[in-house]
Amino acid sequence: MSDKLWGGRFTGEAAEWVDEFGASIGFDYQMAAEDLEGSLAHVKMLGQEGIIPPADAQAIAAGLQELQEELAAGQLTFTVKNEDIHLNMEALLTEKIGPVAGKLHTARSRNDQVATDFHLWVKHRLPAVMSELTTLQSTLVKLAKDNAAVIMPGYTHMQHAQPISYGHYLLAYFEMFQRDYERFEFNQKHTDMLPLGAAALAGTTFPINRQVVAHELGFDAIYHNSLDAVSDRDFALEFLSNASILIMHLSRMAEELILWSSYEFNYVELDDTFSTGSSIMPQKKNADFAELIRGKSGMVYGNLMGLLTVMKGLPLAYNKDMQEDKAGTFAVMDTILAALKVFNGMLATLKIHPEKMAASLENDFSNATELADYLANKGIPFRQAHAIVGALVLKGLQEKRSLTAMSLTELQEHSDKIEADVYQVLDPKVAVDRRTSLGGTAVANVIKESQRDQAILDQRTKG
Numbered sequence: 001m002s003d004k005l006w007g008g009r010f011t012g013e014a015a016e017w018v019d020e021f022g023a024s025i026g027f028d029y030q031m032a033a034e035d036l037e038g039s040l041a042h043v044k045m046l047g048q049e050g051i052i053p054p055a056d057a058q059a060i061a062a063g064l065q066e067l068q069e070e071l072a073a074g075q076l077t078f079t080v081k082n083e084d085i086h087l088n089m090e091a092l093l094t095e096k097i098g099p100v101a102g103k104l105h106t107a108r109s110r111n112d113q114v115a116t117d118f119h120l121w122v123k124h125r126l127p128a129v130m131s132e133l134t135t136l137q138s139t140l141v142k143l144a145k146d147n148a149a150v151i152m153p154g155y156t157h158m159q160h161a162q163p164i165s166y167g168h169y170l171l172a173y174f175e176m177f178q179r180d181y182e183r184f185e186f187n188q189k190h191t192d193m194l195p196l197g198a199a200a201l202a203g204t205t206f207p208i209n210r211q212v213v214a215h216e217l218g219f220d221a222i223y224h225n226s227l228d229a230v231s232d233r234d235f236a237l238e239f240l241s242n243a244s245i246l247i248m249h250l251s252r253m254a255e256e257l258i259l260w261s262s263y264e265f266n267y268v269e270l271d272d273t274f275s276t277g278s279s280i281m282p283q284k285k286n287a288d289f290a291e292l293i294r295g296k297s298g299m300v301y302g303n304l305m306g307l308l309t310v311m312k313g314l315p316l317a318y319n320k321d322m323q324e325d326k327a328g329t330f331a332v333m334d335t336i337l338a339a340l341k342v343f344n345g346m347l348a349t350l351k352i353h354p355e356k357m358a359a360s361l362e363n364d365f366s367n368a369t370e371l372a373d374y375l376a377n378k379g380i381p382f383r384q385a386h387a388i389v390g391a392l393v394l395k396g397l398q399e400k401r402s403l404t405a406m407s408l409t410e411l412q413e414h415s416d417k418i419e420a421d422v423y424q425v426l427d428p429k430v431a432v433d434r435r436t437s438l439g440g441t442a443v444a445n446v447i448k449e450s451q452r453d454q455a456i457l458d459q460r461t462k463g
Helices: 016-022 023-047 054-072 085-097 099-105 110-146 166-191 210-217 226-231 236-262 288-311 321-346 352-359 367-375 380-398 408-413 426-432 443-462
Strands: 152-154 160-163
Touching: 016 110, 023 054, 023 085, 023 099, 023 110, 023 210, 023 321, 023 443, 054 085, 054 099, 085 099, 110 166, 110 236, 110 321, 110 443, 152 166, 152 352, 152 426, 160 166, 160 426, 166 236, 166 443, 236 288, 236 321, 288 321, 367 380, 426 443
Parallel strands: none
Antiparallel strands: 152 160
16 A cells, blocks of 8 residues: 555555655745644634534644744654645644544545635735735836926837827826736635635535634635635636736836936936946946846736636636646745835936936937927817928928927918917927816926825725
8 A cells, every 4th residue: 555645555665756756845835824823823713613622623723832932943844745735734744643633624625625725825924025016016106206397208109299298108107916816816806715614526425514614714705616616726827917918017117217317318317226247347237137127027917828828728616737836836935025125126226317308308309299289279170280280390300400499480481370479389388288177297297296196095904
């Protein structure tokens, strides 16, 4: 007979290298605390419901608590022979309190046990992700308020489009991260569900009380279908999907930090703490940490696609394929938390060069739309106004002169509707402040929106 805890019907032993391939302890040891937490709640319920003698329940609970202390002290070691964190913990408990440890597994299976551990692991860490997002959003709001009146080019197709407030630009990312926060909030709902009690797939004949376990573990809800309970990994997929969208947002802003800290732009300068040098070129200051965040998006996306692919063809209920759900999720969680901390640090220490941003607007024709709108307000159909201004831009490009460098007479040659007040309209700062429509870039809007966003954060922290 096999010496595995499940080996009663087996007569042979797998080779060591086969055991290593099938084992998950190499990564699921990270759920050790959750495994002990779930076991303590389960044995408490078994004792309360009289499913096992109270004295046995107490002995098991005491042994589990000792293991918790040893885990916290870094004194536990796990082996591939025992496959996963669950069998490792059961073996360690048996060494500590003897055969009575075997009663802990009454009315449960590794199938609902691992699902519970995984739910707890994600449940415990989602608040940290949301807290880091809140910190990052707070930094963005402060930066936006401080730089509401800083004017820079807005881009489409990476070409100068129209002047905008730098604060307005920053608050665009606040909105993206707000949606990220709300997605993780929803993710919590599906993570905050108890699978334990589903057993292998069909429930159990023992008179368990799942509500007691849910209360003990702080779960808000309980799975109502045992098949679904052991086979569901939607909560992990939601996390990976949300993380992928989040790191996409971080990557987009990282790309702009990389560009804008270059010699050609010089709009911003990253702090030395978040930059590196070159081993051969003494002058270099590289935006390596922004580049790493941009690069790590590939790993995050890959783990989402990996788990989607694992799950796409699985029949109900549990299958060994699902062992592949955790390593990628663990890696993505670590990456997201680190990336958020680094990104907040980069922004909190960022040096802004307002004069460089303003200088880039001097001869870029990004005020062309202002002139087209000016003519449209004089009654000229916008398409005609667009053509008139296009001709003036062409003239300026050919003569290497901006619209404001052209005389009033020259402008009036293209339209007699143009008057002396046009030069004020063409000023980039005026152009920004005239865009007062809801969601527009006017400085007054930026200040108002930063106050609104700060109120969102204040309400969040109070809640």
